[in-house]
Amino acid sequence: DAGVIQSPRHEVTEMGQEVTLRCKPISGHNSLFWYRQTMMRGLELLIYFNNNVPIDDSGMPEDRFSAKMPNASFSTLKIQPSEPRDSAVYFCATHRGANPNQPQHFGDGTRLSIL
Amino acid sequence: GESVGLHLPTLSVQEGDNSIINCAYSNSASDYFIWYKQESGKGPQFIIDIRSNMDKRQGQRVTVLLNKTVKHLSLQIAATQPGDSAVYFCAENQGFNKFYFGSGTKLNVKP
Numbered sequence: 001d002a003g004v005i006q007s008p009r010h011e012v013t014e015m016g017q018e019v020t021l022r023c024k025p026i027s028g029h030n031s032l033f034w035y036r037q038t039m040m041r042g043l044e045l046l047i048y049f050n051n052n053v054p055i056d057d058s059g060m061p062e063d064r065f066s067a068k069m070p071n072a073s074f075s076t077l078k079i080q081p082s083e084p085r086d087s088a089v090y091f092c093a094t095h096r097g098a099n100p101n102q103p104q105h106f107g108d109g110t111r112l113s114i115l
Numbered sequence: 116g117e118s119v120g121l122h123l124p125t126l127s128v129q130e131g132d133n134s135i136i137n138c139a140y141s142n143s144a145s146d147y148f149i150w151y152k153q154e155s156g157k158g159p160q161f162i163i164d165i166r167s168n169m170d171k172r173q174g175q176r177v178t179v180l181l182n183k184t185v186k187h188l189s190l191q192i193a194a195t196q197p198g199d200s201a202v203y204f205c206a207e208n209q210g211f212n213k214f215y216f217g218s219g220t221k222l223n224v225k226p
Contacts, residue, residue: 004158031212043159043204043216056211091158100212101147101166106158 002026004107006092012113018080021110023092024073033104034067034077035091043091049075050098082114123202125221134192136220138205143186145207150179150190153202153219162190162203192222200224 005024013019025032033048047057052069060067064083069075079086089111093104128134140148146167151159165172165179165188172179178191188205202219209215 033212042218045213048212050212056213093158098212100208100210103149103161103164104214106151106160108156108158 004092004094004105006090006107006110008110009108010111010113012115013082014115015083016081017114018078019082019086019112019114021077021090021092021112023075023077023107025075025092025094026096026105027073029094029096029105030072031095031098032069032075033093034075035093035106037089037091037109038087046077084114087112087114123219123221125223127223127225128195130195130197130224130226132195134190134195134199134222134224136190136192136203136222138188138190138217138220140186140188140205140207140217141215142207142209143183145209147208148179148181148188149206149208149214150177150188151204151206151216152199153204155201159204195222195224197224197226 007022031050034046035043036046037043046059047067048055049069065079067077089109091106091109093106095102095104149164150162152162153159163174163177163179165181170181176193180189192199202221204219205217206214
């Protein structure tokens, strides 16, 4: 089975540009999470969806960040405008159902560098 | 790799020895815990989990111990191999799918 697929794997762009990160969950997994990993703060939950509906976006840093899940097989995390402090590795993770007491399956992340 | 902290605690062990990685968690109400392994350039990978109604769980070469009294979790790896070299994170479910991840421990296995 294919795991969680994220694209692009690497993104380098100049500050002020719009950045869109993409995630394809494992088929049948209807809970999807976006995380950010930095040296200073470790892994932080940004937002999570269940059945394509955003359930908790309290971790989204500010209005420049937005996330969508238009269908069960695709989600995007958008940063507009991007800033150097947004540089991090962004992970998407998924699991089946809404029961929180189960492992999340992570993609290999998008390494984002904002110059 | 660049995805982890500059000042990660590091555990160095000889190949074949047992490793013990420790984690202190913060919320006494957390009822589910996971250990993840993260290799450079990859996402965290599930190793083993444990619910709060247990104090020990064993997998293949790995054992997780949970001490709720002192809010402490440990991961034991038997007969550590070079392929075990990675950063290890514990994660606690603080409720409503909100997992808090520890800062990680880097395991370095010397051949």
